[in-house]
Amino acid sequence: MPTRSLDSIDPRALGRRLQEARKSRGLTQQQAADALSLARTTITAVEKGERRTRAEEIVQLANLYGRRVNELLAPREPLPDFGVQFRTAMARPGSSLIQDQADQAVSDFQHLCEDYRQLERLAGVVSVPSYPGQYPIEGIPVEYAAQDIASSERNRLGLGDGPLLRLRELLEEDVGLRAFSIDLPSKIAGLFAYTDELGGCIAINARHPVERRRWTLAHEYGHFLTSRYQSEISVLGTYERIPASERLADAFAGCFLMPESGLRRRFSEHSRSTGGSFTAAEVCRMAHYYAVSVEAMMRRLEQVGVLPRGTWERLRDRGFKVRDAQRQLGLVPQVTHERSMPARYEFLAVQAFQAGELSEGELARFLRTDRVSARQTVRRLTNAILLLNEGEIASVPIDMSSDILRREA
Known part of the structure; x- marks a missing residue:
């Protein structure tokens, strides 16, 4: 291994990669130290960038963590540390109660975003999304600003005023955001960060109900549109007084998901059709139609003046049970599996694997799964299912790594 490669890399960047590789392997610092006959404090110093790693140690660590040496030493442009960006967001009242959990969530989020960028580099892809500019909001009442921005975005994206059933795909494909659905601490609904190198990045809590996840996506999109360079962490139930930025993001989510018209x-x-009556059952049906929670729908209907203010609180105080009502009406949300990675992320990973840029183990790491599941992802993305004339089903392999623009000789 060339010593020059080791000397030219920032020890802090190498330390972060080694720490991420160790954690992905499920090893503690002590276990890694024992395997290399080192003190745990040495592993700690290496991961903090306080001690340079020797060439033979890199080889041993790469073998221990199931990585290629070149992967650990590959040149990458320096990226801002998300931890620094999120420090202000975590200074809010109540957020300190989950500080350790939040720190780990932010670290995992950054690794995913960096891996996305690495996959683009392997594919030779230059990602230049045409983001909309930030909307000016200074001096504009929150409700007016939210309504105006939501209407402008729906018009810009050609969405009309119906439900947005493919919201995540819309933000990924039409806006160009990197949207992940990952396991987060229960109190954390979502994360948002933006850098010029990575673009707009969002993570939502995969453990939350589908209506909550969609609301969080729209909420974080609101932050992207209005305060792009301020990283944000949505922690549930921590505010005594809700900041204007959070009120705006929530108001935007309501207007964007449920347009007034x-x-x-x-x-x-x-x-x-009913002679003027409007029941709680119809609110449940409208919530199901727009794929939002019943509470969100009822509060939005209050906001636009269709229902009297306080309707939701009165129903709740009378013992109205949302899930019971939905079951009675046959509107129970279907439990669907939501992929953790963006579709484009998965395609880039499989393309790199087919091109020989990633080993099977590396592919599994990028997909945050095991090798068996990684192989299943490859089959799913590289085989087209065709119905033959005889009624038989055939699987046709697709080479995703070849250049389809190149003409045959």
């Missing part, structure tokens, strides 16, 4: 039209159609 669509709600009023649906309300009018129902009123005409």
